[in-house]
Amino acid sequence: MPEGYLKELKRAEERKAEISQYLEKCLPERAKILFEAGCGHGHWLTSYAMENPKQFCLGIDLIAGRVDKANKKKEKRDLGNVHFIKAELGEFLEVLPTTISLEAVVFLFPDPWPKARHHKKRMIQSAFLEQLASRMEKNGLFYFRTDDRSYFDWTIEHLNESKFWQIKEGAEWLHEENTYFQNLMDGYFSVVAEVQ
Template sequence: MSEGYQEALRQRAERIVRLREWQQEHLARAERRVLEIGCGHGHFLTTYATANPEQSCVGIDLVTKRIDKGNAKAEKRNLGNLRFLKAELSEFLEALPEGLLFERVFMLFPDPWPKKRHFKNRMLQPAFLERLAEITTADADFCFRTDHEGLFAWGVEHIEASPQWAIKADAEWPLEERSYFQDLMDSWQSLIAVKA
């Protein structure tokens, strides 16, 4: 094993320790938790947290500037139930303490990775759906939205194949919040899955 690879593993392990500490500090005492994966600048989750003060909401993203903008929104609105965190999804999920469960998870407009050779990079995969089932409450739902037809079909296919999740065709989207980013799109498709 090369030194560079060993160093990368060491840094990853350190990030997971820091994430677990953050989760313990900010999420462990909450009774109801909501997660947004790929929160961008936090437009949607800020509105959602404002409308749902009884839920502790956390948004994660990889881009520092987005996280800074999200936290600035939360601070400006004095939302004690909202936090944004720079984190890679697999590390965030690996760091979760046992028993820390989410009642709702949003994945809005993720990168569609449209080329077939890149499908392996799509976040919505069988292993993700398995892990999602482990870190959510019995009555949890997973809210997925995309403007990419191929990615939506992929999501439907994978969720329908999952023994842990079922698409709830008549489910109403929890909150509509138009954002600058969403307004640039011609259309999008949404689905809500519940624990099977």
């Protein structure tokens, strides 16, 4: 195998080990959590966690500086029911202990990757929806919001094609709080789905 590839594999294993260690420290052995993928600066999740002190919440983001800002918000408000960690979504799901299930998963303004040749980089993909469904609690909910019409249509199409999810027409959004990106946008589209 090429040396560069082996190095990347090693780095991925190190990152996953770090995520595992952090999860061991911050989560109880068994828990049902509300999970935000790509939490950015943590505006939405800190606000949700404050209003729902009994709900265990976890946010992840790829960018360390954003996770640091989110953790500062959590510390300032002295919140014990929310944690933010630097992690990539696929790696996070790989190491999430099977004793932890997701009651809800939230995507707020995920990167839209507008060029067709980049669509494969979008978080929402058929295989991902199946993997995610396997980690959900019974009746677990999927919340997705974007300003990008093409990514919204893509997500609706993938949910409709998936036997693991059912769109809940007219479902309420679980908590309103502007995120950093929501503040920058003129409008947005939201969809809620339930795991099958």
